[in-house]
Amino acid sequence: MAGSGGLNPAVVGLGRMGRGIARRLLSQGIEVWVYNRTPQKTETLVSEGAHGVYSLEELVKTVPSPRLFWLMLPAGEVTDRHIEELSRLGGEGDIIIDGANSYYKDDILREKDLEERGLGYLDVGVSGGVWGEKEGFCLMVGGKRALYEKAEYVFKALAPKDGYLYCGPAGAGHFVKMVHNAIEYALMEAYAEGFELLWRSPYGRGVRMADVAALWQRGSVIRSWLLELLERVFRRENDLSSIRGYVEDSGEGRWAIKEAIDLDVPFEGIAYSLFRRFRSRQEESFAEKILAALRAEFGGHRVFKDEKT
Ligand SMILES: NC(=O)c1ccc[n+]([C@@H]2O[C@H](COP(=O)([O-])OP(=O)(O)OC[C@H]3O[C@@H](n4cnc5c(N)ncnc54)[C@H](OP(=O)(O)O)[C@@H]3O)[C@@H](O)[C@H]2O)c1
Numbered sequence: 001m002a003g004s005g006g007l008n009p010a011v012v013g014l015g016r017m018g019r020g021i022a023r024r025l026l027s028q029g030i031e032v033w034v035y036n037r038t039p040q041k042t043e044t045l046v047s048e049g050a051h052g053v054y055s056l057e058e059l060v061k062t063v064p065s066p067r068l069f070w071l072m073l074p075a076g077e078v079t080d081r082h083i084e085e086l087s088r089l090g091g092e093g094d095i096i097i098d099g100a101n102s103y104y105k106d107d108i109l110r111e112k113d114l115e116e117r118g119l120g121y122l123d124v125g126v127s128g129g130v131w132g133e134k135e136g137f138c139l140m141v142g143g144k145r146a147l148y149e150k151a152e153y154v155f156k157a158l159a160p161k162d163g164y165l166y167c168g169p170a171g172a173g174h175f176v177k178m179v180h181n182a183i184e185y186a187l188m189e190a191y192a193e194g195f196e197l198l199w200r201s202p203y204g205r206g207v208r209m210a211d212v213a214a215l216w217q218r219g220s221v222i223r224s225w226l227l228e229l230l231e232r233v234f235r236r237e238n239d240l241s242s243i244r245g246y247v248e249d250s251g252e253g254r255w256a257i258k259e260a261i262d263l264d265v266p267f268e269g270i271a272y273s274l275f276r277r278f279r280s281r282q283e284e285s286f287a288e289k290i291l292a293a294l295r296a297e298f299g300g301h302r303v304f305k306d307e308k309t
Pocket residue numbers: 012013014015016017018036037038041072073074075078099100101102126127128129130250
């Protein structure tokens with residue numbers, strides 16, 4: 001059975017996000033085709049009711065036209081390569097959706113390129129993480145409105161109530177998602193710093209961090225889903241002793257800061273949050289050595305020597 005939009009959806013990339021998307025479509029009674037580089041993940045989805053295929057060629061041959069290819073892959077080269085191949089194999093009327101955290105300027109080029117080949121393109125920022133499968137995914141959609149309307153039944157199936165939005169022309173979906181993720185950096189940073197102060201204070205030993213995170217979800221001004229997640233984390237381990245404070249980033253914060261510079265937008269909190277992540281990856285900071293050395297040089301202040309030297 002094709003979806004009510006007449007498009008037949010196929011999910012390409014069955015990692016943490018892609019498999020959640022495929023499963024949620026299945027749970028909403030939508031027929032779905034799936035493909036993944038590693039075939040075991042495809043087989044798992046087949047056992048749950050999806051149609052499995054094992055190459056992009058087979059995907060295009062098997063899914064009835066017009067097709068809706070939902071790509072959920074690492075942004076950049078991997079997504080580009082899959083779009084290129086699907087546009088070569090696919091046909092008039094097919095739509096490619098990029099659900100990755102891609103750079104919005106790439107969307108503008110892709111839309112133009114695909115249009116010349118008779119295919120449609122939508123950029124969709126996806127939020128909700130691995131919880132989206134159960135709770136619904138928050139979707140930010142960019143591209144031609146007519147294509148959005150064709151694919152809307154899929155967005156409706158994936159999102160919670162009122163959880164998807166047409167944000168504007170090509171790039172708008174990923175731009176809004178970029179801003180969303182930039183905000184996420186600063187929110188996380190604020191919680192992290194606040195809880196560290198509490199943890200290190202004389203009161204930090206007397207109160208369980210999880211209880212505070214739970215309390216602040218009850219009527220407090222700073223209640224949020226991040227606090228719910230933090231409560232879960234602290235319930236597992238109050239002192240986080242098993243976790244190394246090494247924090248990665250996946251690009252959106254960097255792009256947002258560059259946009260803010262271009263548009264003269266003060267962006268201190270978010271920029272600081274990104275740089276804190278960089279700092280978290282350094283064993284030893286050269287800049288901090290300089291601070292210590294300079295204080296010693298001008299004021300005779302104490303310098304702690306590296307034990308290795
Ligand atoms: N995780 C989140 O909370 C989240 C939220 C919103 C958006 N996103 C975005 O969604 C996308 C997918 O994220 P994810 O968390 O689902 O990642 P993931 O669990 O690491 O899955 C990555 C997927 O990409 C495939 N893949 C990786 N490298 C490939 C290659 N060279 N050739 C072909 N396939 C390749 C993997 O296939 P194999 O199974 O064969 O390795 C897998 O299907 C990313 O762009 C991410 O930024 C993630």
